[in-house]
Amino acid sequence: QTVVTQEPSFSVSPGGTVTLTCGLSSDSVSTSYYPSWYQQTPGQAPRTLIYNTNSRSSGVPDRFSGSILGNKAALTITGAQADDESDYYCALYVGRGIKVFGGGTKVTVL
C-alpha cells in the first residue's frame, strides 16, 4: 500500500518562509508522480495551488511555489500572510489511474 507522508503541522511567522514536503514510503518522489498541492480552510472545498510539480494554478499568488527537494516534493510559501493559515495537502499519481493524498499539513501563521 502506497503511503504519502507530510508533516502534521508547521508554524510560520508573518512574512516568513516555510517549506512543506511530500514523500513516499517506498520510493523517491520525482516529476513522474505529477505532484500537486491543495489548500483547504475549514468548511471549504480544497483549492488547487500547484500542479505538475511546479506549475501555479490560475489566480494563485507567486509566493506559493513547488519543487522537488531531494527525494520529496515541496511546497514553499515565501512571505507568509495571515490568510495562508490552512491545511495543505499534496497528491501523487502512483499509476493505473490512481492518486494518493498525503495526510495533510496544518500551517499556523503567528
Added chain:
Amino acid sequence: EVQLLESGGGLVQPGGSLRLSCAASGFTFSSYTMTWVRQAPGKGLEWVSAISGSGAYTYSADSVKGRFTLSRDNSKNTLSLQMNSLRVEDTAVYYCAKGYGNSWGDAFDIWGQGTMVTVSS
C-alpha cells in the same frame, strides 16, 4: 464560468445505497477526466474514483472497489457515483473534481462544493 455542482448526499443506513451526481458546466465535459474525492469528518482528503473523458476507463480505491461504480453521461454533462453496501466508514463529504486534462496524472483544477454522506443506523 466553470462550475461543478454535487447532489444526492444524505443519511443512509449501513448496507444501503446512494447515488451521487455532479453537474458540470462551463467547459467541454467529455474532454476531461473526472474524479471523486472524499473527506471524513476531521480527516484528510481521500481519492475515491476516477473516469476518463470518454467514460471507457475507470479506476477506484481499494476501499470502495466492488461497492462503488463511477459513470458519466457526456450528453448531459453529468458525473455519477453509485454507492452500494455502504459502511459507517464511508461517512464523508464527497467532492467532485475536474482534471486539468484527459490524462490520469493530471491534477484537479476545479472542485465542487461537496455533498455530505452519512452512514448511520
